[in-house]
Amino acid sequence: MKTIKLKFPNKEGEQLAARLEMPVDKRVYAYALFAHCFTCSKNLMAVTHISRALTARGIAVLRFDFTGLGESEGDFEDTNFSSNVSDLIAAANYLEEHYQQAQIIIGHSLGGAAVLMAAAQLKYIKAIATIGAPADPTHVTHLFQNSIEQIESTGKAEVSLGGRPFTIKKQFVNDLAEYEKSGVIKELRRPLLIMHSPQDDVVDIKNAEKIYVSAMHPKSYVSLDGADHLLTNKGDAAYVGQVIAAWASRYVDFEKQTDLKTNEQVVVRNEADRGLQTEIMASGHFLLTDEPEEVGGTNLGATPYDLLVAALGACTAMTIRLYANHKKWPLEEVKVHLTREKRHANDARDLSEKSKIEFIDRYLELSGNLTDEQRKRITEIADKCPVHKTLTNGLQVNTTLKD
Numbered sequence: 001m002k003t004i005k006l007k008f009p010n011k012e013g014e015q016l017a018a019r020l021e022m023p024v025d026k027r028v029y030a031y032a033l034f035a036h037c038f039t040c041s042k043n044l045m046a047v048t049h050i051s052r053a054l055t056a057r058g059i060a061v062l063r064f065d066f067t068g069l070g071e072s073e074g075d076f077e078d079t080n081f082s083s084n085v086s087d088l089i090a091a092a093n094y095l096e097e098h099y100q101q102a103q104i105i106i107g108h109s110l111g112g113a114a115v116l117m118a119a120a121q122l123k124y125i126k127a128i129a130t131i132g133a134p135a136d137p138t139h140v141t142h143l144f145q146n147s148i149e150q151i152e153s154t155g156k157a158e159v160s161l162g163g164r165p166f167t168i169k170k171q172f173v174n175d176l177a178e179y180e181k182s183g184v185i186k187e188l189r190r191p192l193l194i195m196h197s198p199q200d201d202v203v204d205i206k207n208a209e210k211i212y213v214s215a216m217h218p219k220s221y222v223s224l225d226g227a228d229h230l231l232t233n234k235g236d237a238a239y240v241g242q243v244i245a246a247w248a249s250r251y252v253d254f255e256k257q258t259d260l261k262t263n264e265q266v267v268v269r270n271e272a273d274r275g276l277q278t279e280i281m282a283s284g285h286f287l288l289t290d291e292p293e294e295v296g297g298t299n300l301g302a303t304p305y306d307l308l309v310a311a312l313g314a315c316t317a318m319t320i321r322l323y324a325n326h327k328k329w330p331l332e333e334v335k336v337h338l339t340r341e342k343r344h345a346n347d348a349r350d351l352s353e354k355s356k357i358e359f360i361d362r363y364l365e366l367s368g369n370l371t372d373e374q375r376k377r378i379t380e381i382a383d384k385c386p387v388h389k390t391l392t393n394g395l396q397v398n399t400t401l402k403d
Helices: 045-055 081-098 110-121 137-154 170-178 184-188 206-214 234-248 304-327 372-382 386-393
Strands: 002-009 015-022 030-035 059-064 104-108 127-131 156-161 164-169 192-196 219-223 266-270 278-282 285-289 333-343 357-367
Touching: 002 059, 002 081, 015 045, 015 081, 030 045, 030 081, 030 110, 030 234, 045 059, 045 104, 045 234, 059 081, 081 110, 081 170, 104 110, 104 234, 110 127, 110 137, 110 184, 127 234, 137 156, 137 164, 137 170, 164 170, 184 206, 192 206, 192 234, 206 219, 219 234, 285 304, 304 333, 304 357, 304 372, 304 386, 357 372
Parallel strands: 030 059, 030 104, 104 127, 127 192, 192 219
Antiparallel strands: 002 015, 015 059, 156 164, 266 278, 278 285, 333 357
């Protein structure tokens, strides 16, 4: 899957770090919003595996760090369950403004309780999924039950959660109590998928039963038999993502499209409602190209010139690899750094803007126990790559209308 690093402000203006996972072999059919577990982060491996399974079905996933966690700004000790819900609303608003509305919202553990509350405010959400979620947010207090008395008497306490120290304030505990028996689940009246493991020793399976009984139809329950709370087994996490994608297809408006097909090497499609965003099918492999926002694009893909320069870099690396393997040279890794720009030739007499020509600067980074002579020869071989020859020898493009 393709990952886009993002940041967006929470209610207080603090920047929350996020990742938007995009399909690599197809366009986006729908967007999903993911909320991680208590004191976890967006980078939990289970979240990555779930996202990968969803993107394989054309569902883009926005996952982010709640305030004060992971790479997000703010102090965790000043947050609470209400701020988690608020962060989810902020994430949904960001998606709607910069991409499109999320149709699916997914929450793991306490994040599951948070998405239930957030969905009550996000009326456009069409499918809600919880994973190992407590029926009531106050359930999380069992993780620091031994410190409750100190929190009540002194106003805060440092507790160990998952082997890491966190400061829990009295306002956090009081805020959780505000949501106890809130009745939100019953009022959702939207498709709900409850996933829970009978062996979950952090959030008991009875919580899944309570959520199911409280919710109105359509509702579904899927047992994650054998899985632990954090879904540390890659197969369990992938299964969760696959099931959510299949289940959501009954309720979500997946954007319909005809597959790109051609008898030629490459076919490219641009549609009126996509702006500059353009799809590419190259020998059966999907690519997306776009332009930056400042020139009218949505920045969801590399620019055409990026792809041109990348083609040269990829061809260079492959050519060098084939040559080194043939020579049995100890080339461990080759990196090709490239930059394209317009500038005057060194011997240019006309220094006007229109006299500038295209340059691609290519820098080779070679790793391995290579001699100076071997490095020199590899640098020479770089110029032998087929794409290099095509670009420097010139080519002719013939354009005709297709029947």
